[in-house]
Amino acid sequence: MSDATAPDDTMVDREPDSALAAVLAAAKRSDLGLVVLTLGLIYLGATLLTFTDGLNSVVGLLRTLTFLGLVYALSTLALNLHWGYTGLFNIGVAGFMAIGVYTMGIVVRSPDPAFGPPGFGLPLPVGIVAGMAMASLFGLIAALPALRLRADYFAIVTLGLSEIIRLTLQSSTFDTALRETLGVGTGGGRGMGMPQNPVRGLFLVDGRAGDPTALGAAVFGTLGEGGLGISNNILIGWGYILVLAVFVVAFYVLLERLGRSPFGRTLKAIREDELVADSLGKNVDLIKIKVFMIGCALMGLAGILWFGSQGNVSPSPQFEPILTFYIFVAVIIGGSGSNTGSVLGGIVFAAVLFEGPRRVGAVLRDTIDAPTPPTFGDAVAAADPVGLLAYATDNIAPLQFVLLGLVLIFIMHRRPDGLLGDRIETAAAVDLTRREGGERDE
Amino acid sequence: MSEPAADTDPEAADSPVEQAAQRTPSGLPLRVDGLRKEFGGITAVDGVSFEVESGSLTGLIGPNGAGKSTTFNCITGVHEPTAGDVYLNGEAITGLAPYEIAQRGLVRTFQIARELPEMTVLENLMLAPKNQQGESALRSVLPGLRGGVVDQEEQLRERAWETLEFFEIDHLATEYAGSLSGGQRKLLEMARALMTDPEVVLLDEPLAGVNPTLEEKLLDRVDDLRAEGYTFLLVEHDMDVIMHHCEHIIVMHQGQVLAEGGAEEIRTNDRVIEAYLGDDL
């Protein structure tokens, strides 16, 4: 089929030129296919980069990429509800995520100050719900007065709020004040340890290394150090990824249902023209507050699932405004307004833009047989391209952010609808292209 | 719009008129009493009072700066009047928010059509109806409750299609509203307004930028709808339209009502002529 080149250009639906094109075309038609295809390409690239280091490295890198892809997808989905659907220019995402994860930590941590900042010692699910509720409450506090502001002023207010949250969490004065009043603490600038990830408990008794549960023994025995040789921690990480994947699906379903409903229609209307929505009898302020609170609760949950699984959280650098901008870039890559785009944007951002360059840089660096000049000045002064390349590949992190900035500028110049283009989803609970009433007799 | 009239002949709409007469409350649909609006010392509207009869097409005209738009905005809740009252079916709606006024049955269109460009024509229409179950975030998400939402959506979709057919833009149903021509947008706006089940429709220059063929169509639709009992208040600069279609005309000048009456009365009123040609009164 593929080599049957059709000379007839008038055919509207031409056969794809190659098998790859056919796969691409099929994937484009299905949202799930597109996500799987993207992940597959990322996995392929990652495998090519690391396969010489052995299976453990490959699986470890894939774990890292998948983890980041999924947590970014969660955050991106939540922000898409604000920015993509409703046009609320919230750039305080990092603050709402910090509120979520810190509240969870304080609620769940042991009251015994011997183990660091004391908490209330309540069960984890209570902590998660409390974290979402608190993030939502802060959303309300931000939204109530600020919703009537112009988009750019609104953005600055949310950014200011997120910085106030971060500086407060960082403050030892605030920590002390909390300890004296509520008997709980934040740990100030040092941050706080996070409760043990329950997924770890599935594999290890009480989470202790070397003490596997039945499930742990089975998995470690076949795939892990007793079998294929993958590190046990990486395998546990994959276990958590399954949890994250469930949450991504749950977020997606929730937001799709919200979006494809009269509620979502009102959100889009508010984004397009508030006065029209108002004139058609929609209580714009109330709806904006609602959607802002829902989005903030999801951001809180995303913060918990992401940073809560990382052992320790601290206000800086984890919750600096740059985190918000990463998530924004992910939304814009995917095309704001599309939930599938958000998932893809999150994955592509995390794997290709965030984690990719430094991996590629490290691999490239290994191929260069020259010492790295200590500074850029030395690298330039030596006038040796190899030295400069060595410096560049050793300092790939800043270059990757430069790339990120350029990608963002490029998208704003050339593809303001996102890399996937126009994927605006219809806001109705029924298929609008069909009509139940059948043809009308004229 | 229970009976979308494929037939545009006004004679055929007799029975809807009767139906409408039954459902219209005895009070006047719209009454403005002593309306006054000041902006930082400048009085834009200065004690305007008028009434709009049920099922009528009332024209509101006047030279530039006469205060028509401010009056319009005070009625629809965009501005809060400095003094005076607005009554909808006898109920005071003065100072309510635009959405509250719309929910009570008074809906407006805009001078420059404000379609929602990145929504399809059908979405634009389906946005409008009041009290949709699915406007509750919870209902549209929870599995047990979503069934009702879907049922209602199917009914709305049917109504939206009928309304689009009535305005003869059903072939555009799945287009993005932003891709419509200027005249089509005007039709879309009026269709969307009707989807809210209004008592009174305020039309702000519905014919600006509309070509003659479409203009005819739009006016036919308005006539059909009046026959069904809808009440219209129209701000329009096209005098031919005002004179030929409005049975009652209110002329504003310098923030006040200058004259009121039928077309012939207005056309021969010296004060109106003077106001339009620009002499001091």
Place this chain on the structure above:
Amino acid sequence: MESIELLSPAALREHPGLAVVAAIGLLLCVDLLAKLAGLQVGPLGGSLSVARLGSNLWNGLVIGLVIGLAGIGLSMTYSILNFANFSHGDLVSTGAFTGWGVAFVVAAAGSQPLGALVTVRDAGDVTPGAIGAHVLSTPGAIVVGLLAAFAITAVVSLAIDRAFYKPMRDRGGIALLITSVGVALVVRYLIQFAYGADRRGITASVDGDTLATPLGVSVTAHQLTIAVAAIGLMVAMHYTLQRTKLGTAMRAMADNKDLALITGIPAERVVAATWILGGGLAGASGYLYVLLRGTIQFDFGWSLLLLIFAAVILGGIGSIYGAIAGGLVIGLVFTTSTVWISSDFNAAAAFAVMILVLLLRPEGLFGGVSTA
């Protein structure tokens, strides 16, 4: 005049939020006076030395001048190009690094490796003290560095405009804002790539740095340099805007773009002037900020950005005099807030003031006529 009207009884009745803020402000002033007098009345008062308050105010003034200087450019791009420029903080950093590179070269060329000097880095065991960057020991280098900071940042700003913003002239403020976030990333991390990520000392310490101690407040040579330089630049800016044809055209364009167009004012030339002046002042302020703090780090401008925004919003977006006044207020809030709250919160207090102004008086405290 506007600020007096702001506190008139009628204005307060109309804006209850403003009244509450005014009441709190009054309370704080009373408290401050009580503290100075050493009185304690219930929760009010306490003790505070005149010297401490004086030093808070003086430090606040100096920081405020630097922030105000940076704010002028942000305000100008906001009013003439209609967008909130999120890369402005990184222009501040650009000026600091390039300016100090030049200052180092002037101060120590010949005695130190050129590469190290240009990249503002002490080579090997040579400390900033050995380079001797201090206004008392190498005044020429400090002045040349300031001029270089202005000039290089102006050129960089102009280049950025041509490359990234010019193709988007007809787009909305939000699209430009997002683009400026991208530009901010590009600039900040190119700085990191070229200059490294570490925080490092820049200025030398010399004997006799404290020039005077009126009322027990120590005034250092660098603080005085900053005050003189910042005020000098502000006066020059004022002169440019008020007395030159191009400056008047800039104000005209900020007032009314369409009218400027039909009056024959060449928009692109005015835009270029905006970037040159606004970017140059941002660079100069970054250079002066390093002179004040003595250290440099690739992202310090970015972390100053929100304070600069706070100053501009406080003064009323679009007004350069408002930006200067707003900068002073923010600087004073930043330093004197420590009388009441922990210094952990001084930046948070400045942000809180900004948010309050946006909510209660979005046109800014000082009028809000959008005239540069």
Place this chain on the structure above:
Amino acid sequence: MNGDSADVGTDADPNESAGATARTDHTLDDEAMLRIRGLDAGYGDLQILTDVDLDVADGEYVTIVGPNGAGKSTVMKTVFGLTTYMDGTIEFDGEAIEATPPEEIIHEGIGFVPQTDNVFPGLSVEENLEMGAYILDSVPQDRLEAVYDRFPILRERRDQKAGNLSGGQRQMVAMGRTLMLDPDLLLLDEPSAGLAPDLVDDMFDRIDRINESGTAILMVEQNAKEALRRCDRGYVLVDGENRYTDRGETLLGDEQVRQDFLGG
């Protein structure tokens, strides 16, 4: 031309009013300084003007009148490139200018006073006037003095911000600004709008004098009677089309004009 308008009225052939519905001999086709032919224009995809023809001869005083929304202001904005041009030609001194960008039109010798927002509120009166001469290397002091002589109140207020002036004074600033270049043609968009009634006559007198000093005027006016009484020639624009043109006085007496304003 105010002074001799009465003569024009008496000199006019009484039969001419009957011919007002057709285009009359008063159209100065080929010698016209500004020639508009078959102009279609609007905003975005919204067409406002259809096939508009219009001429202004050297030194002539022409007004465009018509009911609300007829597209009167759109004609002027289109000359200055501020609308969406669709079709037709605009020539000035024989040179096609329909594609000339707005900021360059002023180089042709045309000045434009928009109806609203026509001063720079944050600039002083003098700075506003100086901006009018931006395209020159230096501010021509004699022109500045001439403007001050024409509008003495502006000399008194030269250092005040234009934003603090009254409506009538702003209108003077706006006109003064365009006069700084001594334009051959001045476009005035509803100069009487928003003025207190006692100031309207004064404004029209000033416009007459500007015209008497040799500057051609193309004016859009809501106040049709006064405008037609004073101008050399008037155009009646209805629904984006020019219905007819004639001497102002002739149009003023025409029953058809009345009908156009109030609908037929």
